[in-house]
Amino acid sequence: xxxxxxxxxxxxxxxxxxxxxxxxxxxxxxxxxxxxxxxxxxxxxxxxxxxxxxxxxxxxxxxxxxxxxxxxxxxxxxxxxxxxxxxxxxxxxxxxxxxxxxxxxxxxxxxxxxxxxxxxxxxxxxxxxxxxxxxxxxxxxxxxxxxxxxxxxxxxxxxxxxxxxxxxxxxxxxxxxxxxxxxxxxxxxxxxxxxxxxxxxxxxxxxxxxxxxxxxxxxxxxxxxxxxxxxxxxxxxxxxxxxxxxxxxxxxxxxxxxxxxxxxxxxxxxxxxxxxxxxxxxxxxxxxxxxxxxxxxxxxxxxxxxxxxxxxxxxxxxxxxxxxxxxxxxxxxxxxxxxxxxxxxxxxxxxxxxxxxxxxxxxxxxxxxxxxxxxxxxxxx
Amino acid sequence: xxxxxxxxxxxxxxxxxxxxxxxxxxxxxxxxxxxxxxxxxxxxxxxxxxxxxxxxxxxxxxxxxxxxxxxxxxxxxxxxxxxxxxxxxxxxxxxxxxxxxxxxxxxxxxxxxxxxxxxxxxxxxxxxxxxxxxxxxxxxxxxxxxxxxxxxxxxxxxxxxxxxxxxxxxxxxxxxxxxxxxxxxxxxxxxxxxxxxxxxxxxxxxxxxxxxxxxxxxxxxxxxxxxxxxxxxxxxxxxxxxxxxxxxxxxxxxxxxxxxxxxxxxxxxxxxxxxxxxxxxxxxxxxxxxxxxxxxxxxxxxxxxxxxxxxxxxxxxxxxxxxxxxxxxxxx
Numbered sequence: 143x144x145x146x147x148x149x150x151x152x153x154x155x156x157x158x159x160x161x162x163x164x165x166x167x168x169x170x171x172x173x174x175x176x177x178x179x180x181x182x183x184x185x186x187x188x189x190x191x192x193x194x195x196x197x198x199x200x201x202x203x204x205x206x207x208x209x210x211x212x213x214x215x216x217x218x219x220x221x222x223x224x225x226x227x228x229x230x231x232x233x234x235x236x237x238x239x240x241x242x243x244x245x246x247x248x249x250x251x252x253x254x255x256x257x258x259x260x261x262x263x264x265x266x267x268x269x270x271x272x273x274x275x276x277x278x279x280x281x282x283x284x285x286x287x288x289x290x291x292x293x294x295x296x297x298x299x300x301x302x303x304x305x306x307x308x309x310x311x312x313x314x315x316x317x318x319x320x321x322x323x324x325x326x327x328x329x330x331x332x333x334x335x336x337x338x339x340x341x342x343x344x345x346x347x348x349x350x351x352x353x354x355x356x357x358x359x360x361x362x363x364x365x366x367x368x369x370x371x372x373x374x375x376x377x378x379x380x381x382x383x384x385x386x387x388x389x390x391x392x393x394x395x396x397x398x399x400x401x402x403x404x405x406x407x408x409x410x411x412x413x414x415x416x417x418x419x420x421x422x423x424x425x426x427x428x429x430x431x432x433x434x435x436x437x438x439x440x441x442x443x444x445x446x447x448x449x450x451x452x453x454x455x456x457x458x459x460x461x462x463x464x465x466x467x468x469x470x471x472x473x474x475x476x477x478x479x480x481x482x483x484x485x486x487x488x489x490x491x492x493x494x495x496x497x498x499x500x501x502x503x504x505x506x507x508x509x510x511x512x513x514x515x516x517x518x519x520x521x522x523x
Numbered sequence: 524x525x526x527x528x529x530x531x532x533x534x535x536x537x538x539x540x541x542x543x544x545x546x547x548x549x550x551x552x553x554x555x556x557x558x559x560x561x562x563x564x565x566x567x568x569x570x571x572x573x574x575x576x577x578x579x580x581x582x583x584x585x586x587x588x589x590x591x592x593x594x595x596x597x598x599x600x601x602x603x604x605x606x607x608x609x610x611x612x613x614x615x616x617x618x619x620x621x622x623x624x625x626x627x628x629x630x631x632x633x634x635x636x637x638x639x640x641x642x643x644x645x646x647x648x649x650x651x652x653x654x655x656x657x658x659x660x661x662x663x664x665x666x667x668x669x670x671x672x673x674x675x676x677x678x679x680x681x682x683x684x685x686x687x688x689x690x691x692x693x694x695x696x697x698x699x700x701x702x703x704x705x706x707x708x709x710x711x712x713x714x715x716x717x718x719x720x721x722x723x724x725x726x727x728x729x730x731x732x733x734x735x736x737x738x739x740x741x742x743x744x745x746x747x748x749x750x751x752x753x754x755x756x757x758x759x760x761x762x763x764x765x766x767x768x769x770x771x772x773x774x775x776x777x778x779x780x781x782x783x784x785x786x787x788x789x790x791x792x793x794x795x796x797x798x799x800x801x802x803x804x805x806x807x808x809x810x811x812x813x814x815x816x817x818x819x820x821x822x823x824x825x826x827x828x829x830x831x832x833x834x835x836x837x838x839x840x841x842x843x844x845x846x847x848x849x850x851x852x853x854x855x
């Protein structure tokens with residue numbers, strides 16, 4: 143939709159050339175169907191992207207990153223969808239790495255960044271707790287220094303990918319201060335450590351997407367603390383400014399829309415007035431979201447801070463994704479009445495996506511929190 | 524759509540801000556203010572005689588007129604001038620229209636002698652009639668008001684002065700006509716002007732609601748402190764930003780040389796998205812103002828009614844999803 147300048151057109155062609163020729167067939171088939179990928183497939187793909195030099199798209203060049211601006215990343219994401227390529231797991235690459243290269247010591251950068259880049263260490267994010275969800279500063283997982291280590295006790299929950307991961311980056315409490323945001327520390331914990339238990343939590347799509355992670359007197363070397371003790375709230379706020387422009391996931395929603403059109407055609411009902419109306423209305427909503435995203439991308443590329451306004455992308459992106467997944471399942475009809483959680487059959491993948499998309503308005507900051515951010519920080523209410 | 528279409532240029536922002544300041548003062552005669560600022564010449568011709576459509580500048584003015592809730596026939600005039608400039612440069616009315624020697628009003632599409640109520644029809648000297656056959660616009664007819672039966676004064680649903688007009692006879696052979704390309708152009712640019720005006724109206728409705736929520740006290744504190752209202756007003760902002768996005772898409776799509784089908788598609792999607800969003804904003808503004816929202820003597824009711832008028836003018840029949848169903852492969 144966007145007419146690109148010559149340099150970005152060249153870039154897009156390079157990305158298209160890479161993605162059209164480099165995605166292994168077995169991976170491409172599952173992505174095309176909307177079926178989930180396991181760790182092996184995700185790691186294999188990350189290795190391929192890393193070999194091309196494109197795994198760390200937003201990282202500064204000095205740490206081996208591409209230093210791409212917002213437009214390049216948007217174009218890459220569009221091409222990923224166009225060529226049925228997988229999306230890279232964001233936890234190590236985009237949630238942890240920016241904290242390490244911003245606040246880590248030289249030794250920590252050298253130790254942790256390379257295995258994040260090549261995918262040899264798989265990370266998950268330990269923020270939410272049973273009693274600390276939207277109110278993250280209420281977290282209670284406790285870390286107490288004991289000699290050359292912290293001893294960690296507590297529980298993290300809704301931890302995506304923990305059942306695949308090697309390690310977890312956590313916000314833990316190291317002091318009880320009057321301000322709940324104070325006294326929070328950023329720790330990296332090996333999931334193979336003694337005292338760590340990972341319990342998958344089956345979700346309404348019947349799959350294991352999230353987990354509970356228990357820490358029972360887990361010893362974590364002091365060297366695994368990133369930044370200053372008690373200062374991690376600032377780091378988590380800093381991270382909120384990352385990835386906000388990708389959160390609407392317009393390219394993925396476009397793919398959902400096209401699958402819905404395909405399902406309508408397969409069922410021979412694409413010309414029915416009510417079906418056409420739903421498809422056209424969804425297309426209009428998608429166009430509005432896409433341009434809204436591009437407006438924010440353009441401002442971010444020009445150096446403007448947009449993270450508060452980007453809450454619109456979370457709200458509308460998640461809602462639209464839910465609507466599109468619902469439309470797709472409706473159009474599949476009776477075939478959606480049975481469901482195999484592991485199958486890559488189109489109908490099974492669609493049902494799984496529909497069911498799990500119910501969570502998209504919760505994770506990553508619930509839509510209610512996003513409305514509050516808009517009300518307070520954008521509108522000054 | 525180019526990257527530059529996503530943001531206001533410095534020149535456009537300057538015009539927008541200047542006009543907003545000027546229109547914040549009481550305005551007795553909007554036409555005179557536009558004249559004073561030289562804005563009747565925005566949709567003129569360049570040195571080669573081609574249409575120099577400054578979409579961004581036109582959008583800025585249309586939005587600010589909407590925000591100030593000033594309804595003039597400026598948009599109709601600009602749409603007509605641009606249509607002639609780009610699609611019908613040999614039209615004999617070109618010079619008179621460009622210099623403002625004649626003022627034009629635009630009728631709703633029709634295929635009978637009854638033109639219905641024409642907004643600004645009582646003050647215009649030429650009525651531009653999109654003539655339809657089987658719901659498709661096939662030509663434009665530029666009728667001097669002398670060709671029309673004396674009209675009753677009529678008021679639009681929106682409270683604007685208009686005239687109920689009908690042709691004296693069948694269409695006279697002497698009336699200037701423009702072909703289907705011009706007809707299509709007029710249609711699309713009119714849609715864009717309405718969308719831009721609507722954007723300004725919705726922005727004002729949001730601003731008024733934010734101000735009111737911060738000043739109105741209930742239960743001992745400003746109602747803006749209640750989360751239910753905070754979330755509702757945040758939802759108004761979200762809706763407004765999506766309308767803004769579609770308004771920018773409309774401006775980009777109007778670039779000279781735009782492929783007609785793509786232009787129609789963009790306008791169709793824009794209005795399909797904008798109609799429910801604008802109505803949500805209008806309803807929320809009324810709701811959060813309580814009784815003040817429906818009282819004619821305050822700001823919200825006239826704004827909301829104009830928003831409803833514009834969405835009605837562009838919504839159900841022509842811009843409904845059915846109109847785009849045959850282009851479904853090109854929508855996403």
